[in-house]
Amino acid sequence: MSSLGTEILGVIFLLVGTAATFLMFYQWGFPYDAANHRSQAPPWLNRSLRILGYIYLFIYLYMMWAMIPRLWTYQVELPARTVAHLVLGIAIGAILVIKISVVRWFKFLEKTLAPILGVALFICTVVLVGLALPSYAREAYLHRAAFSPERRDQLQGLLERAGLADAAQRQQLGSVEDLQRGREVLLDQCVQCHDLRSVLIKPRTPANWRATVERMANRSIFVAPIDDDDQWRVTAYLIAISPSLQKTVQLERQQQQASSQARLAVHDAQNRSDDYDPAAAREVFEVLCSQCHDLADVDALPPETEAELHELMERMVENGLEASEEEMAQAMRYMQETYLQ
Missing domain, CATH: 1.20.120 (Four Helix Bundle (Hemerythrin (Met), subunit A))
Known part of the structure; x- marks a missing residue:
């Protein structure tokens, strides 16, 4: 099916x-x-x-x-x-x-x-x-881009990098029919030894896809053999969807970087030793927190420990809080004095 x-x-x-x-x-x-x-x-x-x-x-x-x-x-x-x-x-x-x-x-x-x-x-x-x-x-979402004319044109050069010197064969592998056949091999035969998610979890270079397909095909020779033509077809299909996989990986990497930057920003703000002015700190707190929600939300469910305060500030930065290190330090100090005492 x-x-x-x-x-x-x-x-x-x-x-x-x-x-x-x-x-x-x-x-x-x-x-x-x-x-x-x-x-x-x-x-x-x-x-x-x-x-x-x-x-x-x-x-x-x-x-x-x-x-x-x-x-x-x-x-x-x-x-x-x-x-x-x-x-x-x-x-x-x-x-x-x-x-x-x-x-x-x-x-x-x-x-x-x-x-x-x-x-x-x-x-x-x-x-x-x-x-x-x-x-x-x-996979259904990724395969749409693989069949676009732009991606199929790009595939010719990528297949050459994968070690396919025959220009006519590269042209054939870039056809809709061969890409569709490569997709069928992936969904019908490759998943006999691999979970589909493990195949799609990260992109590879054209040469790496070719080497991976060859290695997996050699393992399946006694049960579900994949001939050389189908190996190239599934390789071509995997290469064709790799740019879309790369976008997903880049998004995940950006999210991880944002999380790391948020933790670093909160850590740096905590270590500042600026003079504390309660009135000024409260004003900063109100300005920052009101960017995304009502102040009553914080009063209704305030942080009760240092760990909860740090987690709250990291989440705010990840969600797009715009504040200088000094402003975050003031807001954190205000919440420490107000909610953790």
């Missing part, structure tokens, strides 16, 4: 599970006939729950049918996220078996166990989909 199909199926699975759970809550608000083991909820409600249950079961069986055969092709230790997917998938299966058994053959347990099992299914479903969808959604 394509990446888009996987995303759609995952969303449907989550929506069906959510709808079934809340309809179940509504159903159990009606009286329960303990003698006949039957809810007195309206027939339409019972039918709706039954239909949603069948849909949920069908999607689950389809996903497990697609997942379990892939497990046999792993040649390295399963990635942590794959282990989590597997554990959740097995847990959902076990809960489904118990719930179906209770509803069909052990009705005397239905009133007690059915709501608990339904909630457990919902929780497992949310966690399972929550672990899987973000990586596929990110």
Whole structure:
């Protein structure tokens, strides 16, 4: 199944599970006939729950049918996220078996166990989909840029850096068809040994992508071999999405730098030994804090320790607080004198 199909199926699975759970809550608000083991909820409600249950079961069986055969092709230790997917998938299966058994053959347990099992299914479903969808959604977002004419033109020179001397082959690899095939190899074969997130976590140089693909292909030769043409196709696709990966990494790096600068600024402000004027410090405090929120917010939930004060100031700087070192020192001293005494 394509990446888009996987995303759609995952969303449907989550929506069906959510709808079934809340309809179940509504159903159990009606009286329960303990003698006949039957809810007195309206027939339409019972039918709706039954239909949603069948849909949920069908999607689950389809996903497990697609997942379990892939497990046999792993040649390295399963990635942590794959282990989590597997554990959740097995847990959902076990809960489904118990719930179906209770509803069909052990009705005397239905009133007690059915709501608990339904909630457990919902929780497992949310966690399972929550672990899987973000990586596929990110890849779906990244691949759009890879097919743009500008990126495909740029790819020609990058493939040469990766060691591909044949200009005609570079031109072919830059076609939409070959890039699409490279994406299919990534989503169908590369993820047999790697979690998709681990592939997309950071960009690489063209030569590094080529070396990585060759190394991984050599490991898969006995189970899911990737021929040389497909190796170049997936290499081309990974090179094509690398600029978008780089933007993500740069953003994360900027956020880390901003956090480090905030801590340094707060540390420097704390170590200043300027004369303390309570009235002037209060004025600075009011000006700085009112840039983003009401002063009453600070009074309602003030810092109670030095650690909380430092964390508060660092967060303010990260959020865009504009202040000199002297102003931050005055504001911190004012809060120390006002809230920490």
